[in-house]
Amino acid sequence: xxxxxxxxxxxxxxxxxxxxxxxxxxxxxxxxxxxxxxxxxxxxxxxxxxxxxxxxxxxxxxxxxxxxxxxxxxxxxxxxxxxxxxxxxxxxxxxxxxxxxxxxxxxxxxxxxxxxxxxxxxxxxxxxxxxxxxxxxxxxxxxxxxxxxxxxx
Numbered sequence: 001x002x003x004x005x006x007x008x009x010x011x012x013x014x015x016x017x018x019x020x021x022x023x024x025x026x027x028x029x030x031x032x033x034x035x036x037x038x039x040x041x042x043x044x045x046x047x048x049x050x051x052x053x054x055x056x057x058x059x060x061x062x063x064x065x066x067x068x069x070x071x072x073x074x075x076x077x078x079x080x081x082x083x084x085x086x087x088x089x090x091x092x093x094x095x096x097x098x099x100x101x102x103x104x105x106x107x108x109x110x111x112x113x114x115x116x117x118x119x120x121x122x123x124x125x126x127x128x129x130x131x132x133x134x135x136x137x138x139x140x141x142x143x144x145x146x147x148x149x150x151x152x153x
Contacts (some may be wrong), residue, residue, distance in 0.1 A: 001094070003048040003056055003101040012047045012055055013040040021087040024122055027146070028084065039064065048101055056094070057085035059102045067118045067148050072141040078116035078152060079106060095129045103133065114152065121147040 017032040017040070030036055039045075043064040048056045065082030066074050074080065083102055085095070106115065117135065119126050127137075127149065135151040142148070 001050070001097045003050060003098065005046050005048055005059070005101065005105045008040050008045040008047055008058070010037070010041065012058075013037050013045075015055055016040065016047075016058055016084065019084075019087050021090070025087070025090065027120060027122075046105070048098065055086060056089060057083060057098055059083045059105070061106070065117065067141075067143060069141050069143045069148070072139055072148075072150060074116070078114045079110060079112050081106065081115055081117045083117075091125065095125070096132065099129055099133060116150065116152045118148050118150050121149050127151075 014032060014037070017030045017036050019029070020026065021028050040058075044061045045064065046059050048059065050056050060082040062080055063074075065080035081102065083099065085098055103115075106112075115135075117130060119130065121127075121140065130151050133153065135153045137149050138152050139150040140147060141150070
């Protein structure tokens with residue numbers, strides 16, 4: 001299945017900020033706040049919609065897709081990607097088509113061939129998905145109680 005990609009709107013941003021994931025993925029939960037809304041609306045965030053215009057997930061690029069930390073320095077040779085899927089759809093086999101739509105969008109819009117993403121080390125579902133698309137682990141770092149993996153393609 002292919003998804004359409006659109007710029008973030010206030011309505012979609014509010015819906016995303018209300019998403020609640022099961023443990024341990026509740027690490028990705030957000031809270032509705034002016035700061036969170038500002039991030040989603042004024043940074044390069046996009047939404048992915050199905051054929052019924054239902055919100056499937058979101059994607060972001062650049063510094064919005066990076067995890068601020070004190071040990072890993074993000075170089076500028078890559079386009080950083082970040083994604084989030086509606087928690088009602090995670091673990092149900094839609095990750096491949098979802099991430100494929102994201103990568104196709106990026107490839108079509110940018111003349112670039114090097115991509116990077118950062119993922120929580122516990123998120124084996126996401127790591128497996130990224131590996132299916134040719135991403136490889138190049139570094140790790142810790143922030144607080146969590147370890148993160150940096151992957152490139």
